[in-house]
Amino acid sequence: MDFVQKRLPALCEAFAQTPLMRLRVTTAEASVTLEKSATHSPVAYVGTIVEPRRQLRPHDYVPDPEPGRAITTVAADVVGVFHSAPDLPEIGERVDADRVLGFIEALKVRTPVKAGIAGELVGQVAEEGQPVDFGETLFVVDGGPAEAARGDVSAVPAAEEIIEPPRL
Amino acid sequence: MFNKVLIANRGEIELRIVRACHELGVKTVAIFSEADRNALHVRMSDESYCVGPPQSARSYLNIPNIVSAAEVAGVDAIHPGYGFLSERENFAEICASHGFKFIGPPAPVIALMGDKASAKKRMAEAGIPVIPGSGIITTVAEAKAFCASAGYPVLIKATAGGGGKGMRIVGREADLAAGLESASGEAQAAFGDGRVYVEKLLVKPRHIEVQVLADEFGHTIHVGERDCSVQKPGHQKLLEEAPAPRLQPEVREQLCAAAVRATRATDYANAGTLEFLVTDDGNFYFMEMNTRIQVEHPVTEAVYGIDLVRWQIRIAAGERLAVRQEDLKPRGHAIECRINAEDADNKFAPAAGRLGTVLLPGGPGIRIDTHIHAGADVPPYYDSLLAKIIAHDRNRPSAIARMRRALSETEIRGVATTLAVHERILESPSFAGAHTHVTWLREEVLQPPAA
Numbered sequence: 001m002d003f004v005q006k007r008l009p010a011l012c013e014a015f016a017q018t019p020l021m022r023l024r025v026t027t028a029e030a031s032v033t034l035e036k037s038a039t040h041s042p043v044a045y046v047g048t049i050v051e052p053r054r055q056l057r058p059h060d061y062v063p064d065p066e067p068g069r070a071i072t073t074v075a076a077d078v079v080g081v082f083h084s085a086p087d088l089p090e091i092g093e094r095v096d097a098d099r100v101l102g103f104i105e106a107l108k109v110r111t112p113v114k115a116g117i118a119g120e121l122v123g124q125v126a127e128e129g130q131p132v133d134f135g136e137t138l139f140v141v142d143g144g145p146a147e148a149a150r151g152d153v154s155a156v157p158a159a160e161e162i163i164e165p166p167r168l
Numbered sequence: 169m170f171n172k173v174l175i176a177n178r179g180e181i182e183l184r185i186v187r188a189c190h191e192l193g194v195k196t197v198a199i200f201s202e203a204d205r206n207a208l209h210v211r212m213s214d215e216s217y218c219v220g221p222p223q224s225a226r227s228y229l230n231i232p233n234i235v236s237a238a239e240v241a242g243v244d245a246i247h248p249g250y251g252f253l254s255e256r257e258n259f260a261e262i263c264a265s266h267g268f269k270f271i272g273p274p275a276p277v278i279a280l281m282g283d284k285a286s287a288k289k290r291m292a293e294a295g296i297p298v299i300p301g302s303g304i305i306t307t308v309a310e311a312k313a314f315c316a317s318a319g320y321p322v323l324i325k326a327t328a329g330g331g332g333k334g335m336r337i338v339g340r341e342a343d344l345a346a347g348l349e350s351a352s353g354e355a356q357a358a359f360g361d362g363r364v365y366v367e368k369l370l371v372k373p374r375h376i377e378v379q380v381l382a383d384e385f386g387h388t389i390h391v392g393e394r395d396c397s398v399q400k401p402g403h404q405k406l407l408e409e410a411p412a413p414r415l416q417p418e419v420r421e422q423l424c425a426a427a428v429r430a431t432r433a434t435d436y437a438n439a440g441t442l443e444f445l446v447t448d449d450g451n452f453y454f455m456e457m458n459t460r461i462q463v464e465h466p467v468t469e470a471v472y473g474i475d476l477v478r479w480q481i482r483i484a485a486g487e488r489l490a491v492r493q494e495d496l497k498p499r500g501h502a503i504e505c506r507i508n509a510e511d512a513d514n515k516f517a518p519a520a521g522r523l524g525t526v527l528l529p530g531g532p533g534i535r536i537d538t539h540i541h542a543g544a545d546v547p548p549y550y551d552s553l554l555a556k557i558i559a560h561d562r563n564r565p566s567a568i569a570r571m572r573r574a575l576s577e578t579e580i581r582g583v584a585t586t587l588a589v590h591e592r593i594l595e596s597p598s599f600a601g602a603h604t605h606v607t608w609l610r611e612e613v614l615q616p617p618a619a
Contacts, residue, residue, distance in 0.1 A: 079217055079236040106236035107266070131240040133217040134233060135202060 008032065070143035072117045073125075076136045080106030082113075082126040089121050101139050104132060119143040169485050170194050170244040170269070175213070176234050176259075177249030179539045180556065181463070182209035185247045188477040197241045199234055201227030203547040208539045215241055222549045228252050231259055238268055245269035245484060251551065254460040255282050255330070271484040273438050273459050280434060281457040285327045285365045291454045294433040296426050299445065299453040301367035308345045311366050315344060321369040324348055326355030326362075330458070332403035333358040337369060370453070372605040373445035375399065376412045378427035379468045381479055383489035384437045390424040391472050392498055394464055396443075397604040398593060400516050406586065406609065407593060408464035409503045410471045413564055413602035419450050430457070439465075439480050445606070463506070463556070466535060470502035470560035501567040502560040505575065507538075508552040511584035512614075520548035524581035529574035533560045533567075546583050554585060564602070568594055589613065 015023050015034045024033045076082070084102040089095055095115045101124075103110040115121070123140040126132055174197040175185045186196045186209070198213035203222035210216045217237035220227030227233070229252060238246055246268045248254035254272065257279040263270040272278070281287045285304050292298045302314040304327060315322050315338070324347050326334025334355030338347040348364060356362035374397045382388040395412035396405045412420070427442040441462050443455045465476050474491065483489060510516040526542040538555035540546070546554065557578065559571035572594050578587060592613050593599050 079219055079233040079240065081240060107232060107239065109232075133237065133240075134220045134227075135218050 069145060070117065070119070071122070072115075072119070072141045072143060073137045074101065074113060074116055074139040074141060076104055076113070076126075076132040076134060076138055078104050078106050078111050079133045080104040080111070080131070082128070082130050082132045082138060083110075084124070084128050088124075091121055091123065093121055095119065095121050095141065102126075113138055115139070115141050117141055117143045170481070172197060172214075172241065172243040173245045173247055173271070173481070174199065174234070174238045174241060174243040174268075175209075175247050175249065176228070176253055177247075177251070178204055178207065178209055178228060178550065180537045180553065181249040181461075183212055183539050184477055184537055185249060185481075186212050188475065188481055192478065192481060194481065197237070197243055199228070199237055201549070203545070203549055206545065208541060208544065217241065222547060224252070224549060228550075231262060235262055235266055235268075238263075239266065243268060245271055245481075247271040247481070248460065250460050250463060251330075255458070257282060269484050271438065271480050273436050273440065277434050277436055278459045281440075281459045283327050284325060284329065284456050285363075287457055288454065290434070291430055291457075294430055296430050296454045297452060299367045299370065299455065302365050304363050304365055305348065308348060311344055311348060312341060314366055315341065318366075318368040323367045323369045324351040324364050325367060326351060326359060326364055328359040328361035328363065329355055330359075330456075332399075334364065335403055370445050370447055372607060373447050373453075374412070374605050375405075375443065375455075376415070376423065376446045376452070377441050377443040377462075378424050379462075379465070379476070380427050380431045380436070380440050380442065381476065381483075381489060381491070382431055382436045382438065382440075383483045384486065385488055386432075387489045388428055388431050388436065389489065389491060389493045389496065390428050391468050391474060391476070391496060393420060393423060394467055395604070396464060397606050398599075398609050399606055401610045401614070402516075403606070405464065405506065406508075407503065407505050407590065408467055409501065409564075409567075410467040411498050411501065413501075415446070416450060419446065419452065423452055426452075426454075430454070438483050439476055463553070464504050466537060466556060466558045467502040467504045467560075470535065470558060471498045471500060472496055473499065500560055500562045501564040502558060503567050503571050504556055504558045505571060505590045506553055506586065507555040507557060507578070507580065507590070508586045509546050509554050509583045510552050510586055512586050512589040514584075516586075518548065518552045519583040519585075520546050521583045522546070523583065525579055526581070527577065527579040528555070529557065529577040531574070533570050534558070534574050535560070540580070554580065554583075565600070568600065 022035050082104055085100050097115055097118050099115045100112045101115055102113045120142045122142045126138040169192055172195040173189050175182045189196045196213040198210050198216040199219045200210045200216055201220055201222050219233040219237060220230045246263050253259040255278055257275040260270040260275040260278055288298045300318050305311045321337055321339045324336040334351050336347040336351040338344050351364050352362040376393050376395050378393045379391040381391055393412050394408050394410045396408045398407040400406050423444060430442055439461050441458045444452045445455055446452045461477060469476055509519045511519055523540060523544050526540055528536050535558040536555060540554050557574055559567050559574055561567040561570045575591055598612055
């Protein structure tokens with residue numbers, strides 16, 4: 001393609017010189033999106049923020065909870081490859097605390113992933129076959145209104161504190 | 169050469185290994201605990217995997233999670249660094265059985281040298297002088313019998329030990345039972361193995377160690393000696409230098425020759441260090457062998473112009489060690505200061521927190537190995553090493569002056585550090601005269617004799 005071979009390298013060079021972070025160019029031949037990643041500074045002095053190299057996976061998104069609901073993120077406690085259970089509940093289905101939602105395969109051992117609290121399966125964050133590390137969010141379970149679940153409002157922390165924010 | 173290596177460590181040594189890998193064109197995989205999520209070693213690696221919560225036992229010592237991360241990342245080899253899993257033969261075996269090359273010596277050698285009592289026995293059989301010592305102590309009576317014949321004072325040591333843990337000095341028989349129990353308890357907690365043995369305590373010896381390097385084809389060389397006599401109470405090294413000052417050439421020759429002989433006798437491969445105690449009369453005694461890269465390796469690298477960590481990787485990848493003994497000639501003198509997050513005025517109590525300003529020295533002959541930067545967290549869960557400053561110059565007085573210059577430029581705010589105690593060491597006349605020995609720091613600097 002003429003655009004890719006002749007014009008794209010020059011375009012990339014020009015883009016690199018600009019302060020723009022993202023640029024999309026659409027021609028009759030092709031549509032190209034150019035993106036810059038945050039710059040790194042290995043030895044930083046006061047005031048410099050360094051972004052981690054690790055790429056966010058597409059499903060590192062956790063849905064915002066309603067305030068006052070006991071949301072639990074089900075996180076991996078071993079490193080391995082995530083597989084969903086053959087009888088994986090539908091999103092919206094109620095589950096018991098012991099319900100096995102999937103397992104993590106590591107070194108030929110399968111560690112089950114349980115819901116942890118009784119409630120509604122709100123979301124699946126990890127994809128089938130996705131490598132996961134310690135603490136990575138796999139599922140989100142809605143334990144219902146905090147008062148109904150515990151009978152003591154003050155004992156339940158605010159929803160923002162329960163949910164782990166997406167890792168930057 | 170490997171395509172990808174996982175580094176089973178953290179902090180400055182992880183960075184050191186990452187740098188050697190990147191210079192060889194090898195991709196790097198870091199592991200980290202939740203406490204190290206924003207650590208520099210994670211950012212500098214090509215990929216990273218969280219392997220557990222902050223506690224070492226559940227993260228940096230979590231073999232299943234580490235090996236699983238290696239599988240998921242598809243690495244060829246694993247470098248264990250120092251400390252953590254670097255001298256656990258079961259880890260080396262597990263790496264091998266999962267198809268990962270362990271960058272270090274073979275598991276049986278790690279096992280042999282990791283058991284300090286059996287290592288001593290093996291060295292004695294190879295004709296290397298050893299400190300008079302007992303076997304593993306099973307009863308107090310056994311210990312008493314040994315001490316009665318060897319004479320007090322004695323040193324109780326953990327057979328699985330290292331880094332100064334599980335050691336107790338006992339000056340008389342009345343204190344022996346309590347010392348045994350205390351050392352054994354500390355060893356059990358630190359290494360999961362409470363077995364101890366007893367050695368005669370030598371009078372003001374110097375700690376002099378020899379760096380060795382061997383490839384997997386049997387070519388073995390030494391890369392000179394290091395003097396690590398400046399130690400905190402508790403036998404942890406604080407300052408190291410190369411070459412060892414004030415050492416008779418014959419003693420140096422014998423030490424290095426003994427180190428090579430001992431290494432060859434164990435079918436060794438990769439980097440290692442043989443530690444000796446050297447007394448004023450020129451006698452030396454084998455203490456232990458560390459089957460890994462050491463914290464203080466930079467002083468050897470400076471003086472011999474050799475990249476030890478790069479050779480570790482190349483040797484493990486099956487390359488021949490293309491360095492001949494006769495080509496290795498030391499140049500100048502190098503000193504390393506370990507800047508720890510410790511309060512030297514309060515028994516070196518470890519400090520933790522968040523760093524503020526960090527200004528590190530530079531200029532000719534100065535090398536910094538560190539993972540810290542301004543704003544970095546210093547977690548309380550791991551060892552307290554913040555940075556290593558290495559000064560290299562054409563002779564020892566110049567190296568001392570250069571290090572003093574570098575320390576005066578250094579600023580680390582936010583936690584207590586050992587910067588000030590290093591300044592005191594380097595301005596001391598007895599350090600300038602190279603009169604150090606293993607209890608010198610406590611006697612001459614921390615509790616100086618009344619004027």
